[in-house]
Amino acid sequence: EKLQAWENLGQSTGLNIRKPEDLSREVIQIQQREITLKEENYALSSRVRSLERSQSTLLAEMTQQSSKITEEQNKREAQESLVRRLQRRVLLLTKERNGMRAILESYDSELAPSEYSPQLAKRLKEAEEVLQRTQNHNMDMEAQLTKAQEEMGVLKQQLQTVELELETAKKQQVSAADGCSSATKEEVNILRQKIEDLEKERQRLEEQNNILEMRLERHNLQGDYDPVKTRVVHLKMNPTAAAKQQRQQDVEELREEVTRLRELVRSLQDGGAVGLLQGGSYITTPSLNLSLPPSEEVLDLRKQMESSKLTNQRLKEVFxxxxxxxxxxxxxxTGYQIDITLENQYRLTSVYSEHMEDSLLFKKGSNGSMQLMETEFSKTLGEMVALHLHHQKSIPAFLSAVTLDLFSRQTTV
Structure with missing residues (x-):
């Protein structure tokens, strides 16, 4: 039975296996082939990495050579432009010289014979000076032109050298790419696929991180806090409210006193006499149509009225x-300037607004709620209005989001 099993094994595998030694030999050969294939795979992987490094180096060199070519071309264009300007300048100087010569000839032809010799000598001297200056200027221009042409020749040679180096680099890159076998290309494709998968995973994690940061920022804007670490204290006696109430009482008392003094002064101006009784009440008597000087009591009342006016003025200034x-x-x-436009309407202008007309308009309802009115600026905030006002029902969150958006625009610019 064992012999039959070994024969069946040899027939089923297609190998010449008739005894256990044959099977051991085949296993050893398979292991050796596996080791050989692994060594070849490692060699191919090393070659792929080497070729990729060479390719990266060649790409960097090609980019550098391309930038050098662009720079040399710009320099050559600048030199050619300078040569053209110098040639135009020489042409203009030549025309100017010919024009001056024609003017001198026409002027000398109109002179009398007696005036010709001294005038000719003077003109000849001036012409020699102008000619000398022109020759010096022409020599300078020719020197600059020669220098520019030499620099242009050097730049052309450098450009040709760079182009040759670029062509050589391209040929090396093509030959290196052609030297890769099909197995190497397949392995490179597999590695690229892995890199793309990792890049997609990184992008997904970045998006998830951004979403979590936005949620955290939204919670912070809504005023969330840790009740374990943070304790909220509410004042039982608010100093601000008490000061406002006391100030309101003082204002009401001053207004009552001013009203009483005004009535008293008005009665005095109408011609009545005022007498002070023991009970502290005032009695008005009919006028006697006498021009009497004002009494001390009237002067005191006037002083009190002026003092009240001065106090009111000071209170207004303080307010x-x-x-x-x-x-x-x-x-x-808060970053917002609040102005009252109409009754129960408030205009908010952000400190980071790009334009003066960019403002938000709120209207106070009968129940004390605030409603956002439509403006040209609010039309551009549709997403924020839908999220913070319609969905979250939070005006502070909406104003904070608008502030952050305007601030990010300014910092980005």
């Missing part, structure tokens, strides 16, 4: 100063 200070602090802290 205006505090209001302006409060608006400045709001503008610095």
């Amino acid at each position: 205006q100063k505090k209001i302006q200070e409060f608006r400045t602090v709001c503008y610095v802290l």
